Amino acid sequence: MEEQALVIALVGALGIGAQWVAWRTGWPAIVLMLAAGILAGPVLGVMDPAHAFGDLLEPMVSIGVALILFEGGLSLDFREFRKYGGGVWRLVIFGVPLAWLFGSLAGFYIAGLVWPIAILFAGVLVVTGPTVVLPLLRQSSVQQRPATLLKWEAIVNDPFGALCAVIAYEVLRATASGSSVYEVVPEIAIAAGISGLIGFAAAWVIAWSFPRGFVPEFLKVPMLLVAVICTFVLCNQIEHEAGLLAVTVMGIALANMHVSSLRSIHPFKQNIAVLLVSGIFILLSASLDLEQLRQLEWQFGLFLLAVLFVVRPATVLLSLLFSDVPWNERLFLAWIAPRGIVLVAICGLFALRLEELGYANGTILIGLSFTVVVTTIVAHGFTIDLVARLLKVKGATRPGLLIVGATRWTIALAKQMHELKTPVMLVDSSWQRLKPARAAGLPTYHGEILNEATEHNLDLAPYHVLIAATDNEAYNTLVCSEFAPEIGTDSVYQLGEASDDNDPRAMPDSLRGRSLFSSGFGVEDVQQRQTEGWEFRRTKLSDQYNIEDARENLPKATNMLLLIKPDGTLRFFTHAARPEPEPGDTIVSYSPPRTVAVEEQTEKKTGEAGNKVPAQ
Structure with missing residues (x-):
């Protein structure tokens, strides 16, 4: 026994x-x-x-x-x-x-x-x-x-x-x-x-x-x-x-x-x-x-x-x-x-x-x-990657990002990630809402993400992270709860702060995805800022240019969204997690328009940034 x-x-x-x-x-x-x-x-x-x-x-x-x-x-x-x-x-x-x-x-x-x-x-x-x-x-x-x-x-x-x-x-x-x-x-x-x-x-x-x-x-x-x-x-x-x-x-x-x-x-x-x-x-x-x-x-x-x-x-x-x-x-x-x-x-x-x-x-x-x-x-175990690469049947090697909902904010995010060579897919059930993304040359999928047929029409294997950012918060929560068992609870995200337990109308935290932005921006918040001209920026860190230097060169209202490791791994800044940036990482931030940034920069002492590289 x-x-x-x-x-x-x-x-x-x-x-x-x-x-x-x-x-x-x-x-x-x-x-x-x-x-x-x-x-x-x-x-x-x-x-x-x-x-x-x-x-x-x-x-x-x-x-x-x-x-x-x-x-x-x-x-x-x-x-x-x-x-x-x-x-x-x-x-x-x-x-x-x-x-x-x-x-x-x-x-x-x-x-x-x-x-x-x-x-x-x-x-x-x-x-x-x-x-x-x-x-x-x-x-x-x-x-x-x-x-x-x-x-x-x-x-x-x-x-x-x-x-x-x-x-x-x-x-x-x-x-x-x-x-x-x-x-x-x-x-x-x-x-x-x-x-x-x-x-x-x-x-x-x-x-x-x-x-x-x-x-x-x-x-x-x-x-x-x-x-x-x-x-x-x-x-x-x-x-x-x-x-x-x-x-x-x-x-x-x-x-x-x-x-x-x-x-x-x-x-x-x-x-x-x-x-x-x-x-x-x-x-x-x-x-x-x-x-x-x-x-x-x-x-x-x-x-x-x-x-x-x-x-x-x-x-x-x-x-x-x-x-x-x-x-x-x-x-x-x-x-x-x-x-x-x-x-x-x-x-x-x-x-x-x-x-x-x-x-x-x-x-x-x-x-x-x-x-x-x-x-x-x-x-076969030790050679499958090598043979796949030699025969050109290798799929995406960098972790991909699946974005549900085609809005001005998500399309801008998808453009930034696409430029950074991260595999990205924008999914929406509206052909019309996907039109700007198609015009920008972004990969899109027209269909309902929760439909069982999507599993067979869309290869989800390359996408290790999901962001649900439609106009409907309840729908975003539903998408996150559906994909959390498959992708991972720590890899599904949505806009908005964690719900108030005392609010009977609030969605339970156990169903929600992780909240994007440490400030807890919601759908309406990003829509308003997008109208005001806010934009995504990327900053490459090095031994000479660290995260503190980046923050000094960015507008005060800037919100850090995520960092990308050299191997393509995505780490998000949320209300509960703040990854430690290291040399070689790329920071993606959401910032006020450049005119605001220029005004703030002129208030700083000249030479404060020295020879350091500004954010792109």
């Missing part, structure tokens, strides 16, 4: 700790989690998950993978698929059999595996997996189309890879028992079809019952989790690993039934996915047996090279022949294919079953699967 509690605590601390270090350093999180698990397990011997949990370890990992696949399925909207569906279909319909074929040939001719084991291992090798691809995409700024193709391929191909391994195993078992292959394959196909229908039916029941009030709000999340687990276990009773297909279908179906009551659970499901990915990675890497890795012979090194530089590139390039995907994106997809949890979990399961069928070297799959996972995670 104490050992199990200790392992659970260590798994949580190491997993989330690795994620935090990755966030601070920019290193690939999956690489850090893998390293943490290996150090805690086989290297230092601090924990042994197999000894602590025994037979429970396998079902725990399986259910965790099922929940991750379901959560991934919930992110697959067919509106996004219609935009990039051609490439996805090719990577599924052509990519799966091609990867299975090339992997089998490499396993037999290069790794030296016997045909049955080579075919089974190649089937599992088809998967890339959302547990490794999604963290990579979260950390790396990749353009929308290649990122979407990688995401869809990872989630959709995961259950197909598992079914390929099931088909290979069942064929082996059938031939060993004297049954016909033609009897086995149709049974598996029927079981897969039934599992898919069960997954769809479970999604329909949830989509029908939740909006009609049959499930209270506090039970929706627990009910959903239990439904996923029950669907997974039930379909696994029909056929091994068919549950993975069922929960994937269930997630995709729910995502496209557009159940509005499910929007409230999105932050929870994302948190669950982070915890599960972290925990399962630590558990599996800590369970690694170094003795199994020592059994690997030299030809397995050649096999890994073939997987990286022959099997994956040939699969992707042949699958995407004559498609509309540009060649630079095809080459990027041909390189990025990290393997993760599903590969290790399924190989561990079938290795024991192969031994029962008389294949003595079946256990080699465990060590080989871990070697493939480690190699692909390290190779």
Whole structure:
């Protein structure tokens, strides 16, 4: 009991700790989690998950993978698929059999595996997996189309890879028992079809019952989790690993039934996915047996090279022949294919079953699967940014600013940020209000930011900060509360001071975004000052010209809005936060018109500023 509690605590601390270090350093999180698990397990011997949990370890990992696949399925909207569906279909319909074929040939001719084991291992090798691809995409700024193709391929191909391994195993078992292959394959196909229908039916029941009030709000999340687990276990009773297909279908179906009551659970499901990915990675890497890795012979090194530089590139390039995907994106997809949890979990399961069928070297799959996972995670995790940059599929590298509401003030702010090379997007539901922004050459989006379709028509990934500054304060608060879970509570801002708790008409502070300006300027305040000719100014700080010098050269009424770090990070001056400017930072301030500034400057002593550089 104490050992199990200790392992659970260590798994949580190491997993989330690795994620935090990755966030601070920019290193690939999956690489850090893998390293943490290996150090805690086989290297230092601090924990042994197999000894602590025994037979429970396998079902725990399986259910965790099922929940991750379901959560991934919930992110697959067919509106996004219609935009990039051609490439996805090719990577599924052509990519799966091609990867299975090339992997089998490499396993037999290069790794030296016997045909049955080579075919089974190649089937599992088809998967890339959302547990490794999604963290990579979260950390790396990749353009929308290649990122979407990688995401869809990872989630959709995961259950197909598992079914390929099931088909290979069942064929082996059938031939060993004297049954016909033609009897086995149709049974598996029927079981897969039934599992898919069960997954769809479970999604329909949830989509029908939740909006009609049959499930209270506090039970929706627990009910959903239990439904996923029950669907997974039930379909696994029909056929091994068919549950993975069922929960994937269930997630995709729910995502496209557009159940509005499910929007409230999105932050929870994302948190669950982070915890599960972290925990399962630590558990599996800590369970690694170094003795199994020592059994690997030299030809397995050649096999890994073939997987990286022959099997994956040939699969992707042949699958995407004559498609509309540009060649630079095809080459990027041909390189990025990290393997993760599903590969290790399924190989561990079938290795024991192969031994029962008389294949003595079946256990080699465990060590080989871990070697493939480690190699692909390290190779792709550390090179994704470099390859994306070389192939010109890198998205915006500087943190972007999303501004909701096209007013004279927001358009002036957007112009200033655009000149400072910060990615900026101005969003408004009025085509007419966006006209001055379009005339100024600013990036704009015409549409309702709260509409669910906006998530699929507008790539929000490059924008790390949001400012809601429409004429309607209540609407601004609604936008901030909607985007706070996704962007971050400390990264959504609006005009106006924090509300008075004694005012019954005031919006609660818990819903509002952070207040822009330490003075608490509201919408009417900036509109009036904009009419008076106030303007945005930027000031570059240096060792010789600090923030105090800048304040002396700016009008007394100037309000500091934000500072921009050399790497593009935005830090805002608010009623609650005053960032410390440093040399190299650029200050963006909101000041009275230049005539006022000139009058104030003439009142100062000449030579007071010396040789210092004035604000621009």
